[in-house]
Amino acid sequence: MCLGIPMQVKSIDQYQAICEAKGIERDVSLFMLQDEDIRPGDFVVVHVGYAIQKISQQEAQSAWEVYDQMLAAEDALAEELVDAPGA
Amino acid sequence: MTTTAKKWLERIHALPLEGVTKIMNVCGGHERSITMAGLRKVLPDEIELVPGPGCPVCICPEEDVFEAIQLALNEDIILIAFGDMLRVPVNVSKTRARTLEQAKAAGADIRPIATPREAVDIAAQNPDKAVVFFAAGFETTTAPVASMLVQGVPKNLFILLSGRLTWPAVAMLLDSGQAAFQTLIAPGHVATVMGPEEWQFVPEEHKMPAAVAGFSPESLLAAMYSVLRQRVEGKAFLDNCYPELVRAGGNPTAQAQLKTSMDVVDANWRGIGVIPQSGFALSEAYAQHNARKQFPSYAEDARKRAGEMPPGCDCAKVVLGQIYPDQCRLYANACVPRNPVGPCMVSDEGACRIWWSGGVRKNAVS
Numbered sequence: 001m002c003l004g005i006p007m008q009v010k011s012i013d014q015y016q017a018i019c020e021a022k023g024i025e026r027d028v029s030l031f032m033l034q035d036e037d038i039r040p041g042d043f044v045v046v047h048v049g050y051a052i053q054k055i056s057q058q059e060a061q062s063a064w065e066v067y068d069q070m071l072a073a074e075d076a077l078a079e080e081l082v083d084a085p086g087a
Numbered sequence: 088m089t090t091t092a093k094k095w096l097e098r099i100h101a102l103p104l105e106g107v108t109k110i111m112n113v114c115g116g117h118e119r120s121i122t123m124a125g126l127r128k129v130l131p132d133e134i135e136l137v138p139g140p141g142c143p144v145c146i147c148p149e150e151d152v153f154e155a156i157q158l159a160l161n162e163d164i165i166l167i168a169f170g171d172m173l174r175v176p177v178n179v180s181k182t183r184a185r186t187l188e189q190a191k192a193a194g195a196d197i198r199p200i201a202t203p204r205e206a207v208d209i210a211a212q213n214p215d216k217a218v219v220f221f222a223a224g225f226e227t228t229t230a231p232v233a234s235m236l237v238q239g240v241p242k243n244l245f246i247l248l249s250g251r252l253t254w255p256a257v258a259m260l261l262d263s264g265q266a267a268f269q270t271l272i273a274p275g276h277v278a279t280v281m282g283p284e285e286w287q288f289v290p291e292e293h294k295m296p297a298a299v300a301g302f303s304p305e306s307l308l309a310a311m312y313s314v315l316r317q318r319v320e321g322k323a324f325l326d327n328c329y330p331e332l333v334r335a336g337g338n339p340t341a342q343a344q345l346k347t348s349m350d351v352v353d354a355n356w357r358g359i360g361v362i363p364q365s366g367f368a369l370s371e372a373y374a375q376h377n378a379r380k381q382f383p384s385y386a387e388d389a390r391k392r393a394g395e396m397p398p399g400c401d402c403a404k405v406v407l408g409q410i411y412p413d414q415c416r417l418y419a420n421a422c423v424p425r426n427p428v429g430p431c432m433v434s435d436e437g438a439c440r441i442w443w444s445g446g447v448r449k450n451a452v453s
């Protein structure tokens with residue numbers, strides 16, 4: 001639950017932004033970063049729909065490599081649970 | 088594994104380690120990364136990586152989950168919670184709802200959400216209904232709840248807050264003198280919000296090496312190298328191995344929002360007991376949104392044996408790093424992700440579920 005995901009800011013409307021990662025767009029609140037200068041194109045780490053900090057593009061990329069690995073392992077478990085008889 | 092990760096690993100292998108060193112992590116995300124990257128297999132045998140109190144779902148008091156279930160069943164409300172909470176079991180007889188999921192099946196209006204913004208939306212869309220947001224989580228999750236409140240929420244949104252601070256649990260472990268670890272890796276995203284300084288007490292008061300880590304194998308291995316090298320050299324300081332995100336002072340805006348809307352109070356941890364100054368409670372200014380003040384309490388004294396885990400479940404020991412998940416007698420036997428007995432097998436942040444996902448499918452003791 002404490003894992004933030006890096007996303008790119010696409011557009012900003014006051015404290016709400018549309019952010020994108022892996023082709024998926026999400027509404028993200030910038031309310032916790034209202035004292036930072038955030039612009040479209042910037043990368044932020046998003047946790048439960050809130051941007052908690054800015055991050056560089058390069059760091060966002062390397063973070064995603066790790067998450068891909070983790071998510072793949074968890075997807076495999078999810079599938080196993082669905083396939084399992086009696087689940 | 089990347090070249091940087093390999094380099095850190097080589098450096099760790101080159102350290103003149105004597106005896107076993109246990110490194111505790113206190114973040115479900117760290118444990119996931121460690122397990123999925125298979126770091127335990129590639130580290131020297133003398134290094135043990137111990138998952139600690141890093142799962143907010145696992146330590147959320149049983150009475151709070153019970154309260155949420157009863158509110159959903161007995162009051163004319165919509166109950167919302169982060170998805171992980173829906174399958175957490177409480178200790179009641181089989182005839183009663185043991186989880187929020189079962190309460191939902193029994194007709195209660197319970198909806199999983201992924202962000203506090205959804206809580207605001209659901210409340211706005213249902214102005215004639217009370218909406219109770221059961222918000223459990225550590226600082227990283229509680230700060231967005233605070234942010235939501237400070238920004239302004241509809242009148243009909245009430246918070247059943249079960250927020251916890253991570254460092255006091257580590258302080259409690261270290262103060263007890265029974266900490267079964269010699270070095271600590273501090274949680275990266277908690278430090279991003281609250282600032283790394285919160286963890287300064289580990290080296291200062293307990294002379295224990297500590298390092299804040301991110302979630303990549305590189306960052307985790309760098310942090311492990313840091314604490315191991317500190318130990319070899321007889322030093323203890325707080326290193327920051329996640330500087331790209333963790334800044335001195337953390338996120339001051341988020342902290343100010345927490346301070347405005349919440350107080351820090353003594354709080355119960357499931358299976359562990361009350362830890363001083365380890366919980367968040369809504370401040371007086373937000374009392375009109377406090378579900379604990381606006382709804383009757385369903386606490387049943389007869390049932391209220393503080394901090395209880397389901398019978399046979401060793402989650403409390405797992406969370407405190409006293410045993411590994413596969414040392415619980417139920418692991419991989421009666422308790423599997425499809426049919427979880429305790430909260431550590433329910434949550435994605437729970438060490439039991441993480442180990443299972445990571446391929447540990449056998450019990451170590453039976």
Ligand code: SF4
Pocket residue numbers: 399400401402403405412415416417418419422423427428429430431432433439
């Ligand atoms: S294996 Fe299941 S019963 Fe045992 S500690 Fe983990 S969650 Fe609890």
